[in-house]
Amino acid sequence: MQGIEDLERVVHRSGRSMSRQRETILQALRGTRSHPTAAELFDLVRPQMPRITLATVYRNLHVLAELGLVHQLDTDGQASRFDADVADHSHVCCLNCGAVADVSLTAPEHLKDLAGRESGYDVSGCRLLFDGSCPNCRTNLQ
Amino acid sequence: MQGIEDLERVVHRSGRSMSRQRETILQALRGTRSHPTAAELFDLVRPQMPRITLATVYRNLHVLAELGLVHQLDTDGQASRFDADVADHSHVCCLNCGAVADVSLTAPEHLKDLAGRESGYDVSGCRLLFDGSCPNCRTNLQ
DNA sequence: CTATGTGCAAAGATTTTGCCCATAT
DNA sequence: ATATGGGCAAAATCTTTGCACATAG
Numbered sequence: 001m002q003g004i005e006d007l008e009r010v011v012h013r014s015g016r017s018m019s020r021q022r023e024t025i026l027q028a029l030r031g032t033r034s035h036p037t038a039a040e041l042f043d044l045v046r047p048q049m050p051r052i053t054l055a056t057v058y059r060n061l062h063v064l065a066e067l068g069l070v071h072q073l074d075t076d077g078q079a080s081r082f083d084a085d086v087a088d089h090s091h092v093c094c095l096n097c098g099a100v101a102d103v104s105l106t107a108p109e110h111l112k113d114l115a116g117r118e119s120g121y122d123v124s125g126c127r128l129l130f131d132g133s134c135p136n137c138r139t140n141l142q
Numbered sequence: 143m144q145g146i147e148d149l150e151r152v153v154h155r156s157g158r159s160m161s162r163q164r165e166t167i168l169q170a171l172r173g174t175r176s177h178p179t180a181a182e183l184f185d186l187v188r189p190q191m192p193r194i195t196l197a198t199v200y201r202n203l204h205v206l207a208e209l210g211l212v213h214q215l216d217t218d219g220q221a222s223r224f225d226a227d228v229a230d231h232s233h234v235c236c237l238n239c240g241a242v243a244d245v246s247l248t249a250p251e252h253l254k255d256l257a258g259r260e261s262g263y264d265v266s267g268c269r270l271l272f273d274g275s276c277p278n279c280r281t282n283l284q
Numbered sequence: 285c286t287a288t289g290t291g292c293a294a295a296g297a298t299t300t301t302g303c304c305c306a307t308a309t
Numbered sequence: 310a311t312a313t314g315g316g317c318a319a320a321a322t323c324t325t326t327g328c329a330c331a332t333a334g
Contacts, residue, residue: 012334015287015288016288016289017287017288017289017332017333017334018333019288019289019332019333020332021289021290022289037323038324051290051291052290053290053291053292054323055290055292055326056290058323058324058325059289063289074216074217074218075216076216077214077216077298077299078299078322078323079322079323079324080219080323090257092257092258092261095266101262103256103261104260105253105256105260107249107270108250111247111270111272112272114245114247115234115272116234116272118245118246118247119234119243119244119245120277121236121272121274121275121277122275122280123234123273124273125272125274126271127270127272127273128253128268128270129268129271130253130257130258130261130263130268130269131265131267131269132258132263132264132265132266132267133263133264133266135262135263138264154309157312157313158312158313159307159308159309159312159313159314160308161307161308161315162307163314163315164314179298180298181297181298193315194315194316195317196298196299197299197301197317197318198316200299200300201300202314202315219323219324220298221297221298221299222299
């Protein structure tokens, strides 16, 4: 989680180049646990990179997701959120404010086989998404 | 799954009224297993109700979801999909075309407790979402 | 030098809102 | 009669795209 060696390696292997923007965006995402939206990430990197645009943030998030360096979370029909922690884990989403937190649980592996057999799909992944209310919202709205 | 008695009951209890549009939208959603988007549902009901608008479809889907008669699925950062089957079950989503199919699996109940304890959230629900490729896309793209 | 990426502005896609009339209770 | 809902058009929100210039390899 400290350096960007994996970014360089993966990016080069894929035939893409490595821009200052791409690196900055990944670093910013790695530096937070808030599961930011593209717009929030845009605000995070803007101080260091005032001419960057939201389009560049979106473009790079897609590239990074394609390379497996970032995961995209679709929790609530609003803006997608992004996570630089690509180790297998789950998320809990606040139904009130949309905040997302990590949960170190993974779905039992054999469920993928069962799901594939029942649906006829070739199942490659499984996400576990909890929802409820976050400590903040519970306090403020009680 | 045959009548709309539960719709009448639930709607009345909530202090809302029961419009022809609301009923038609729920019936249409109950009549398909395709997990349609709001726009697809709009096209489904338009033949019977030519003056209905997409805004009405969205408004009613939100009301029905609030009343627990419909579930909203956010699978792929595209348009939300909707499901009138509110019994506990899961979904598998095609990464290529976005098609969604049902899977009769439910996440182990105790995971909610674990997730709540770890995150500090008050966890009320858990969704299990598989992804992969659907039979159609596998055949067509091989 | 060539491929890849960025900034900018515009467009596309999805969803929500305000206003006024219609319908349900 | 009053509250709730719908149609319409406009806007808000989120995301993608075309193009000309810039940067990386």
